[in-house]
Amino acid sequence: MSYKLILFGPPGAGKGTQAALISKEYGLRHISTGDIFRKHMKDQTDLGKEILDYMNKGLLVPDELTIKIALNEIKDLNGFILDGFPRTIEQVKALEQNSSVDAAFYIGVSEDTAIKRLCGRKTCSNKTCNEVYHMVDRKPKLENICDKCNSSLYQRSDDNEETVKTRLKEYNTKTAPLLNHYMHKNKLLMIMKKQ
Template structure:
């Protein structure tokens, strides 16, 4: 399966995608992680996109495509986290996959009210060691004695309230055409993201046709908690 995880900033895309990737043994490609890796490595692409991320602006499509496509495994099962973000990116992804005889299997759209999203960024923390995203209340970073993630756990620059407002405005402008693209093909599934992470994951598993009990036995509670 070739899955997409779509949704506004702070809705929990990374949390859900990482959980599903571990439970279902899928390959996880996070646009945000790829962009941050380029920035931290000081690559030419990284320097080019850094200004956009600092201002909370969407990175131009052509730059995102250059970073994302090399990470796709044509023969594997993967979940794209936060990509595509625009209709143009979706069309480019369709063309890229069609060239190797593939297509998107399902697009999952996580949804939550803006007021909920604004509240979530206050507690969101990013691990500089692993790139995992946590939330102090809903999905707190592991304790040192658990030896799961050494951190440090910091606030990202794009979690600034003003930057977040610009990101959210850009999302609302783009999501209509993007969702319509996949809805017209019968590929879009809307998921209520305003719930506890494990409940959202169970809804996604049901939407994908997986047995949530079997997934739970493989570590759903541990992954989401």
Template sequence: MINIVLFGPPGSGKGTQAKFLEEKFNLKQLSTGDMFRYNLKNQTELGKLAQSYMDKGHLVPDEVTTNMLREELKKHTGFSGFIFDGYPRTTSQAESLDQILKEDLNQEVSVCLSLKVEDEILVGRLLERGKESGRADDANEDVIRERIVEYYKKTDEVAEHYKAQNKYAEINGVGEIAEITDKLSAEIERFT
């Protein structure tokens, strides 16, 4: 199996690339955002628990997010692996992911792929996306820059976790979409 942790700041093209990698390698993308939306909307036990923290203005504990991921993994069979998008965000979550994959699937993370794009290009892409999509978080340059800073703060420690395991690769996220997909694919094949 191929299990990929996919990193990329907002505007890096991570969502686009995940779709191509899903098709090419028969993978299932597991997005933390999608998991939260599903659990909240469907009022699952985990969704209700998460909501109880959110209603108090607290961050949802890693344990709740990790349990959502564990449940999500059980739903999807018949794939050659997974793309983890938005998880892990902390070293603790990375360690939990390692444990879940080992215990539940007798697998491990194959590689952590990180799309690298200069901040000014990210800002431009997101402002353009904001015009097209109407997304409020993509319309304000100050908000965009804060999201980028927050992304790096959160992912640096996780990158170190995978670097220590020799499972980390950076890919230039600027260029033609197909060219970037080819670079990502080459790294996946190198690590699997």
């Protein structure tokens, strides 16, 4: 049995971690648009340069671009878990024209917690590892070194307080309406995190 799942929620809710768990549990391909965007930025493609500009400002990458990338990733798949897409009602519509969705997971977290988590977050620089650490509640054993693969850690350029606040505002106006949409479709599953 293959499922088509999506996962959304405010920045800092730990969506990537949840998506990885669900993907492993059900044997589904985990597609993170954020990871795809970051790969483009690292490789300094034209697309990557464009994306970097939006992300550094805390803004969502525009619908047209995101839709094209995401739909291309899922076009041959029978099952998947989408993380970071759809993020706007426009993106939801584009997805629904191209694929069914079995369930939408909402990962919720309070705004205070989101800010605290994002601002202290560090990510492994090894792209095949991508382990995420936190300077408050999930420190690496050695400072700035990944426990798993010994690569160095870095702070994502969109994980500073100013940008995080803009990201939360973007979330509230553009992504939060997905809650109602999937609730009305009876496809919403909510996971609320205390911290």
